[in-house]
Amino acid sequence: MKLKHIYQLPGFLLLLIFAVACEDDAYEVPQAKREFQNDCIKRSLGPNLVNNRLEFAYAMALPKDMGKIVSAQVEASIPGVVEPVITNGTFLEHRAYSTDGGGNDKAVQVADPSSTEGNLTKVTLTRDTFAVTLRYFYKIPQEAKGQKVTFTFSATDSNGRTVSMKMGPYTISAMDMVLDSTVTDNTEMYISIADMATYTAAQAAAIPDKIDLVYLYRALVQQPAPAPALTFKHALVAPAADPVYLPGVTLPAGVNKDTKIIKTLNLRDQQLARLQYGIFIDDLDFEKLDTSTATNFAINLKGEAGVWVETADRQYRAYVYINAVNDGSKNMRISIKRLKMF
Amino acid sequence: MNSAMKKYINNKIVASLLGLLTLVSMVRCSHDYPIDEDGLLITGRGSCYVSNFELLGTDFVSVVTSTTAIPATSTTPAIPSTRNVVIDTTALTINVEVALGTDLKNLYPQFTLVTDAKLDPKITGKVDFSDLSNPKTYAVISGNRRVRKEYTIYVTVQQ
Structure with missing residues (x-):
């Protein structure tokens, strides 16, 4: 047998494969199973x-x-x-x-x-x-x-x-959550993480051990230009913080906890913020939080910002999200997630 | 020339070509350029300076203050706002003013260096700048790795 045309065979086979592969199968509606x-x-x-x-x-x-x-x-x-x-x-x-x-x-x-x-x-x-x-x-x-x-x-x-x-x-998470508490400068300005509630000075005086944060709003006197802008505005400060961060605040007797605070921005937990961002703070975030170098004040807080908080006795870790701030009425609306550590 | 001889010469040529190819491959496998202990290219550049400096807070927002701009008047031109960072490449200092309420223990420094230079020590996370009496120093090493300049960072807090 002569193998003269043997080299043309692969080309012919390739053409055949193309011709077969180009054929469309007719679509069929899938048949539902005959069962419940x-x-x-x-x-x-x-x-x-x-x-x-x-x-x-x-x-x-x-x-x-x-x-x-x-x-x-x-x-x-x-x-x-x-x-x-x-x-x-x-x-x-x-x-x-x-x-x-x-x-x-x-x-x-x-x-x-x-x-x-x-x-x-x-x-x-x-x-x-x-x-x-x-x-x-x-x-x-x-x-x-x-x-x-x-x-x-x-x-x-x-x-x-x-x-x-x-x-x-x-x-089911071991976290607690409280939404939309309002803290106001000079009135309901004391926050208890243990109670997840806000108190006035008189109320705070009755439970000084439970007060972890002080809210205040200050508009500082601005030096004339070109001095840099001096902003304090909305602040969450530990009662034990340097008094420079508590200007004009007279703490009720016994309110002296050194709460750890870490300032954050753009951490808009969906359950706290109820905005479009798909971010969730979970139990693990609190468990892994490193507070070893955390400070005890956060000033110049803006809407949609937040602070991580650890109570002085380290029993609670919390994330305080700032839903809205109001410079005119000197208040802010906050939502809190909290995990009891022990 | 008979066919056996032709075949012999052809084989010789093929063998020579293969040998050449192997040699080329071996040469290509060697490193053309020197690299340092970090795997970075050592180049011919001897420039060694910091061109920009930034400090970020825990919220990853700059804590460096800026002067307030002064609008133009009928007699004076406008003065734009400028960041309070002064880099002195002769005295090898960086003077930076940070805003009131900055958490000095948890700052992220950011350096911009001249082309091919690198920083020592490396910045791997938050840095504690709270000891204002003992300012931090960072060395810039040039692209040819022969020039090393120690920059000192002086932080002041806005009052």
């Missing part, structure tokens, strides 16, 4: 704080000719908080949502409002439904603090079949 199915996602982000809510979306469906969904339920390993207004606490939605052209949620009621007894939150569907996604909200109770919580989502169809799905475990 469910799926779940967690929608809420960030550390799981007590009194905050975890949010899930639980989807369940079966082929239309195989029956309808009768009920859905969620079992939490630790009972969630139930509020008098049901939608403020732990509940399973009795409405399914879709999005309209404007991006708004459009609700369709498919069941009666859910009932929660102990660990179990349940809805019974009142409308013929073969596919639905229901949202579940779990308000974290105080007793879950520092523990892990798991959820079992399940649904039952008209044939008595049940599907279920486990979610978690989710660690």
Whole structure:
């Protein structure tokens, strides 16, 4: 046999491969499984704080000719908080949502409002439904603090079949959070990290051991140009700080804690700031915080700034976020996250 | 020339080319340029100075003060705002004024150096400038690594 054309063979094969590879497969709509199915996602982000809510979306469906969904339920390993207004606490939605052209949620009621007894939150569907996604909200109770919580989502169809799905475990943060306290110069100017509260001088005098920070606003006398701008404005200062940082402040008797303070900027925790930034301060951030060289004052604080704080007895570490400052009324709105270290 | 001889000569040429290629590769593998102990290139530049200096606080915002600008009047021209950093490359000093309330224990210094120069000691994080009576010193080493100049940083706090 002559192998005269043997060198043309690879080229021919390559052409053949191209010709085969260029053929498009016709698209086919995937066939749904002929069974009752469910799926779940967690929608809420960030550390799981007590009194905050975890949010899930639980989807369940079966082929239309195989029956309808009768009920859905969620079992939490630790009972969630139930509020008098049901939608403020732990509940399973009795409405399914879709999005309209404007991006708004459009609700369709498919069941009666859910009932929660102990660990179990349940809805019974009142409308013929073969596919639905229901949202579940779990308000974290105080007793879950520092523990892990798991959820079992399940649904039952008209044939008595049940599907279920486990979610978690989710660690509940040991942090505490207080939002939107207002501190005002010369009135409510004393902050207790232990109580996560603000006090007046008279109140502070009654609990001097608990006062960790003093808020003050000062507008210093500016020297004529070209002297540099001298700014003090909003300040958070430890009672034991150098008096130069507490001008005109007469501390109540016994208020003398040397709190450690580290000034920060652009650390806009989403839970404290409630802004668009996807930053979350977690338990680990407090555990890893290095306060060995921290000072005891922070002056010239601006809105959306913050300070890391460690109490003098080192029992608490906190992050004080400044939501807003007001030079005119000499006050600022703060939100605090705190972790008890021991 | 017969075919056996041709083949022999061809083999010789191929072997010579391969040998040359190996030699070239070996030469290419050697270092063309000297590097120092930090893996940085040692160049021919002998310039050795700090061209700019900055101090940042724990919030990564500059703590260096600036003079207030003076607007122009009918008789005097405008005087723009200037940062209170004075770098003396003869006396080898940096005088910097920081704002009232600066946390001197936790500052991040930033140096801008002439091309190819490096700093000693290296800045790896926060630096404590709180001992104002013992100012910090940093050495600038030139690109050819033959010139070393010790700069002293004098920090004053705005009053």
